[in-house]
Amino acid sequence: MTSNMTNSEPAGTATRELGVGLISVGWMGKLHSRAYQALPSVYPELGLRPRLVHAADTATDRVAYARDALGYERGTTDYRQVLADPEVDVVSICAPNVLHREIGVAAAEAGKHFWIEKPVGREARETAEVAAAARAAGVVTSIGYNYRHAPAVEHVRELVGRGALGRITNVRAVFFSGYAAEPNGALSWRFKRELAGSGALGDLLSHVVDLVSYLLGPIAEVNALTSTVYTQRPILPMGSATHFAVIEDGELGPVENDDYAAALVRFAPTAEGPGAVGTLEASRTIVGPQCGLAFELYGTDGSAVWNFEQMNELRLCLGRGGPHQGYTTVLGNPHLGDYGRFQPGPGIAMGYDDLKVIEAKKFLAAVTGGERRNATIEDAHAVAEVIAAADASAASGTWQAVPSVPGATFGREPASAPGSSHD
Ligand SMILES: NC(=O)c1ccc[n+]([C@@H]2O[C@H](COP(=O)([O-])OP(=O)(O)OC[C@H]3O[C@@H](n4cnc5c(N)ncnc54)[C@H](O)[C@@H]3O)[C@@H](O)[C@H]2O)c1
Numbered sequence: 001m002t003s004n005m006t007n008s009e010p011a012g013t014a015t016r017e018l019g020v021g022l023i024s025v026g027w028m029g030k031l032h033s034r035a036y037q038a039l040p041s042v043y044p045e046l047g048l049r050p051r052l053v054h055a056a057d058t059a060t061d062r063v064a065y066a067r068d069a070l071g072y073e074r075g076t077t078d079y080r081q082v083l084a085d086p087e088v089d090v091v092s093i094c095a096p097n098v099l100h101r102e103i104g105v106a107a108a109e110a111g112k113h114f115w116i117e118k119p120v121g122r123e124a125r126e127t128a129e130v131a132a133a134a135r136a137a138g139v140v141t142s143i144g145y146n147y148r149h150a151p152a153v154e155h156v157r158e159l160v161g162r163g164a165l166g167r168i169t170n171v172r173a174v175f176f177s178g179y180a181a182e183p184n185g186a187l188s189w190r191f192k193r194e195l196a197g198s199g200a201l202g203d204l205l206s207h208v209v210d211l212v213s214y215l216l217g218p219i220a221e222v223n224a225l226t227s228t229v230y231t232q233r234p235i236l237p238m239g240s241a242t243h244f245a246v247i248e249d250g251e252l253g254p255v256e257n258d259d260y261a262a263a264l265v266r267f268a269p270t271a272e273g274p275g276a277v278g279t280l281e282a283s284r285t286i287v288g289p290q291c292g293l294a295f296e297l298y299g300t301d302g303s304a305v306w307n308f309e310q311m312n313e314l315r316l317c318l319g320r321g322g323p324h325q326g327y328t329t330v331l332g333n334p335h336l337g338d339y340g341r342f343q344p345g346p347g348i349a350m351g352y353d354d355l356k357v358i359e360a361k362k363f364l365a366a367v368t369g370g371e372r373r374n375a376t377i378e379d380a381h382a383v384a385e386v387i388a389a390a391d392a393s394a395a396s397g398t399w400q401a402v403p404s405v406p407g408a409t410f411g412r413e414p415a416s417a418p419g420s421s422h423d
Pocket of ligand 1: 024026027028056057058059077095097099117118144239240243
């Protein structure tokens, strides 16, 4: 990490340069890169200037893209070279789930702070191993749970926190994504147990679990079921297209994990009383919804309804009586979360990529000793335990208790400084 003054900065503003390494240049790899690039203009007061240093992908055309289009100084087909690069201070790990454990542990052992994509491994044991390695090395972690950062979501969390909705009694939350609704949708790594772990459970329900835990606190018990809608799909070689690709007349291979998952959940009790209850669902084959990550939160004094497909709209009901019973629609505006960093006035839509810019800010602020509002590897481990309990419940047909994960706070208590609590 180098610290220097640049001529272009206003007098007195120190600019700290951070060398960035990227592992895997797929959809998320591009998005992380653009987020780092946006950081100095969106959050100038941080005084951070990420420098795109070294990118890795096993697909050589993606390495070339990282250098030529994204602007990385160096490229490689071996991720270990990124981790060994002394000019790399922080690493984005955007590889398929099968590699999260191996690369996450290697990044920690190399002493690199890392921002890793969800779900961090194929199963809870792998997430726990990455968490243990990060703790042992004292590196800062951030997780790609981007939907947390939507200004409307941040606002609902604030409303819940100050009791504006009363005691939350029940929640309905879903991730209905149609990315595999087409029967000839490609058999990407996401459909292979060896490469992905579970299907809609780990890929989509993990986002739902993180989101409701961010809003309400940890889940204590689950009872789940899963189903697979299409059992065969046309094979897609790794690194050759996205999982939205449709392949006509391709050779078919077996789908090895779930297309749909549903869970009844009980949240842990809070200081205000018993924990909320609710239903969580995810589907990757649904027809109609496209990227419908949505929740309805119901409290004794009000409720809140949000859907990522209308990310900039929040439906709120505050209070049980008076002349304005029912829902009011609130549009994105500078009072909500980090909206004001992107748009100067209300009603101007933010987008998905902006959530990654906020995520990059939370990551690098934590790395450089600033506020610690990032999703941590302990949070990811807690989510993975819920997913594991849901998987076990789907197999056994019984309620499963979710083991609590020490250190998982979903941002509710200040996390400790890098390394200090891990020694
Ligand atoms: N936060 C979100 O909303 C979100 C959205 C999509 C994906 N994801 C997560 O991001 C991760 C990546 O997903 P994606 O959609 O970007 O995948 P992708 O298929 O677009 O890209 C994966 C890349 O990894 C590369 N790769 C494979 N083996 C490699 C190796 N050994 N070393 C380096 N690179 C290798 C592939 O060539 C490909 O370029 C997954 O874990 C996924 O769950 C998160």
